[in-house]
Amino acid sequence: MKRRNELEKIALTQPKLLQTLVENRRVFNLDNCELNVYESYQQAYHIPLTFNDLVITSMVRGKKVMHLFDKPSFDYLPGETVIVPANETMIIDFPEAELQTPTQCIALAVDAGYIHQTVDYLNNYYNAADEGHQWKLQFNQYHFENDTEVSALINKLIRICSSGNGDKNIFADLNLKELLIRLLQSQQLQQVAQETAVSGSNRSRHHFVLQYIHEHLTEKIAVDALSRKAYLSRNMFFKWFRDQFGITPLEYINRERVTMAKKMLAIPGNSVNKVSAECGFTDANYFIRIFKKTEGITPKAYQMICTR
Structure with a gap:
């Protein structure tokens, strides 16, 4: 690949x-x-x-x-x-x-x-x-x-x-x-x-934020909820996250959802629409676009490689 x-x-x-x-x-x-x-x-x-x-x-x-x-x-x-x-x-x-x-x-x-x-x-x-x-x-x-x-x-x-x-x-x-x-x-x-x-989320705001993301990865994640976890305003939260980790909160969330999706796509019988919904994407077309941007191929092509 x-x-x-x-x-x-x-x-x-x-x-x-x-x-x-x-x-x-x-x-x-x-x-x-x-x-x-x-x-x-x-x-x-x-x-x-x-x-x-x-x-x-x-x-x-x-x-x-x-x-x-x-x-x-x-x-x-x-x-x-x-x-x-x-x-x-x-x-x-x-x-x-x-x-x-x-x-x-x-x-x-x-x-x-x-x-x-x-x-x-x-x-x-x-x-x-x-x-x-x-x-x-x-x-x-x-x-x-x-x-x-x-x-x-x-x-x-x-x-x-x-x-x-x-x-x-x-x-x-x-x-x-x-x-x-x-x-x-x-x-x-x-x-x-x-x-x-x-060890969970009780060490720093870094850990609080990532813990919350992973606990709610299959749900809609509101930026305001992440901001509150970090005890920062919405604008300051975006800047802080980017400064600390080099990517935006949305980029990190999508990356982790794609990682989850890859595991599910490797299981025979899982459709792309099902995987998209269960990994927290509300729009299958958006999921396909993000997956291809991240992995270089579509979810369907990835699934065919994993299951052939």
């Missing part, structure tokens, strides 16, 4: 310029980051790769199998991003790489001082004093499915870093800061959602 929010394809290295058929590397250096483009043209296993700085990697073509943090290995596919701390060795397999179908991956190594500046910025300007939350990169959450904004930022950074523009450090700085903030917000959302599932 084609994944959504894949990166734009990067031109492959000309064959006569290849230095190696496994993890051939092109590098573009900037003031605060280093863009590496890796390509592999033959099967290989247990290839180590380590960076001295934190690295943001994203798959462009093909498939790798990643071994990280003594965790179970996982398939790494286009439309996904992985972050790895400095001096952590990735062990990588290339089970499907061939001359005609190479893998291609970017690795954006980011200066530690720049990361600290960005995290300090978030703690100074995107924190409510009464919540006691401190922004920080977490490596218990390191594997992401790209959203539209993350893909757009990475695509833009690739174009900037590989260009000959004399001002590219300025533009890279702006886009890199936004990318880091998006990833931090995504981690924040994952962390709060996991904590809410385990």
